[in-house]
Amino acid sequence: MAEANPPADVPTESKKAAKKAAKKAEKAKAKADTQVASGVEPAAAGAEEDVSKDFYGDLPIIRSVDRPGRTFTRVEELSEKLAEQTVLVRARLHTSRMTGKFCFVVLRQQCCTVQGIVAKGDTISKQMLKYASGVPKESIMDAIGVVKTVDKPVTSCTQQNVELHVQQIFCVSKAEPRLPLQIDDAARAEGEEEDSAAGPKVNQDTRLDNRIIDLRTTTNQAVFRMQAGVVSLFKHYLASKRFVEIQPPHIISAASEGGANVFTVGYFDRKAYLAQSPQLYKQMAICADFERVFCVGPVFRAEDSNTHRHLTEFVGLDLEMAFQEHYHEAVDVIGDLFVSLFKGLRDSFGSEISTIGKQFPCEPFQFLEPSLRMEWPEGIAMLRENGVEIGDEDDLSTPNEKLLGRLVKEKYGTDFFILDKFPLAVRPFYTMPDPTNPKSSNSYDMFMRGEEILSGAQRIHDAEMLMERAKLHQIDLEKIKSYIDAFRYGAPPHAGGGIGLERVLMLYLGLKNIRKTSLFPRDPSRLTP
Numbered sequence: 001m002a003e004a005n006p007p008a009d010v011p012t013e014s015k016k017a018a019k020k021a022a023k024k025a026e027k028a029k030a031k032a033d034t035q036v037a038s039g040v041e042p043a044a045a046g047a048e049e050d051v052s053k054d055f056y057g058d059l060p061i062i063r064s065v066d067r068p069g070r071t072f073t074r075v076e077e078l079s080e081k082l083a084e085q086t087v088l089v090r091a092r093l094h095t096s097r098m099t100g101k102f103c104f105v106v107l108r109q110q111c112c113t114v115q116g117i118v119a120k121g122d123t124i125s126k127q128m129l130k131y132a133s134g135v136p137k138e139s140i141m142d143a144i145g146v147v148k149t150v151d152k153p154v155t156s157c158t159q160q161n162v163e164l165h166v167q168q169i170f171c172v173s174k175a176e177p178r179l180p181l182q183i184d185d186a187a188r189a190e191g192e193e194e195d196s197a198a199g200p201k202v203n204q205d206t207r208l209d210n211r212i213i214d215l216r217t218t219t220n221q222a223v224f225r226m227q228a229g230v231v232s233l234f235k236h237y238l239a240s241k242r243f244v245e246i247q248p249p250h251i252i253s254a255a256s257e258g259g260a261n262v263f264t265v266g267y268f269d270r271k272a273y274l275a276q277s278p279q280l281y282k283q284m285a286i287c288a289d290f291e292r293v294f295c296v297g298p299v300f301r302a303e304d305s306n307t308h309r310h311l312t313e314f315v316g317l318d319l320e321m322a323f324q325e326h327y328h329e330a331v332d333v334i335g336d337l338f339v340s341l342f343k344g345l346r347d348s349f350g351s352e353i354s355t356i357g358k359q360f361p362c363e364p365f366q367f368l369e370p371s372l373r374m375e376w377p378e379g380i381a382m383l384r385e386n387g388v389e390i391g392d393e394d395d396l397s398t399p400n401e402k403l404l405g406r407l408v409k410e411k412y413g414t415d416f417f418i419l420d421k422f423p424l425a426v427r428p429f430y431t432m433p434d435p436t437n438p439k440s441s442n443s444y445d446m447f448m449r450g451e452e453i454l455s456g457a458q459r460i461h462d463a464e465m466l467m468e469r470a471k472l473h474q475i476d477l478e479k480i481k482s483y484i485d486a487f488r489y490g491a492p493p494h495a496g497g498g499i500g501l502e503r504v505l506m507l508y509l510g511l512k513n514i515r516k517t518s519l520f521p522r523d524p525s526r527l528t529p
Helices: 012-037 126-134 204-209 218-240 279-287 328-348 350-359 376-385 398-412 463-472 477-485 501-509
Strands: 056-058 086-099 102-109 112-119 140-149 162-173 264-267 270-274 292-300 313-322 372-375 416-420 437-441 443-448 451-458 494-500
Touching: 056 126, 086 112, 086 126, 086 162, 102 126, 102 140, 102 162, 112 126, 126 162, 218 292, 218 313, 218 328, 218 350, 218 501, 279 292, 279 313, 279 477, 279 494, 313 328, 313 501, 328 350, 328 416, 328 443, 328 451, 328 494, 328 501, 372 376, 372 398, 376 398, 376 416, 398 416, 398 443, 398 451, 443 501, 451 501, 463 477, 494 501
Parallel strands: 056 162, 112 162, 372 416
Antiparallel strands: 086 102, 086 140, 102 112, 140 162, 264 270, 292 313, 313 494, 416 443, 443 451, 451 494
């Protein structure tokens, strides 16, 4: 049936639209005729056909709809052994750069990086190159490609002997185009960041305000793998020496170290405190016949100290042990513990130490086996010989600690040493006095690169003596009654110490600020993120 003629009363707008469409069709026909006349195929003059349209793009949000069981290869596994094999890698887009018919990308997975190449060809379109070069840095990508060996090492990546010839690339999670800091700027070598030509310097506050991104640098990835290693080595050594791990409370009824440097919290109808140390509970565990105990947990210090080595919350590595005859039995164990830690870090984390050293160069940590042990009078004499005025019962100031560390290094060739027999006046109330010198105590500190990293002592294990010492420190006996009572029913002689995890790693690596070894630092001016 023939189409009916349109009614006479068609609106003016419809007539105008029809005329406009006809005019557009005439222009398109004229353009096609011109292309044919010039020898150009109409299809070639239009948009190039995208032969890769199914091989790139943004993936939908992964909502655990299915589990196809694909095999992902880690970046660290990419080597000559996988040459010519097709692999699937999920990693962050570290950088991308388009040059002619190539797009070079660097894919980063934790500490490891690999170069990828997207090359225009029969199955890879210009649109795919444009997509790969336009994805924001730090986006999470899935890349499928063939592992290829290279003629020259890719020195800018950890996987230097291979590259990935990308065949498919998809964005799993897209980062915002504008980052608060650039990974390359945050990873720039110390000293180099002072050079304006190298790029902007990322200061400490910017790093900590944007800690999630800062932690992505290969240096920080290495630092916190080493931190986990310190905890693992600490636990392994002590477990091999019959120590039992305990979990003491961190909300307590009285300040565990005495003094005012304690955080007060509301505890229903009364006050409570955040533990400055697990000391009291370690001792109570010894009185409960555990004999040897250790714990790993948070320690809180309400000290308004904005220094390179102080935090208001840090991770404590604490241990306590009963001994048979002399507290030096415990000192020997702790000294051997540190030697075990230093050996373990040196032997098992060489790659991480190298990575960190590229950004923060430092002399390798030196130690002796067995550990050097000095008594207080010898240490004070060394300082006085070098012009330091210090009293017999004065504590060591930070500058004097550092000076003593340099003097010990020069004389004995070690970055680690033990200083024994501290003055009683500068130690906590539960420290056992020296039986031969009333001004001295059976206590010790241990030092790395001239900074204290462990404080310990023989503890008083007699209830009456403990009460007398507590009174001298003006501690309310009622608030520590349960602690004192623990020693009324027979308590073995015991000693121990507490180590600051972040400080140990800072000093081993020669870093200049403890915030570099604290995942999310807490200090007097920082409570976030």
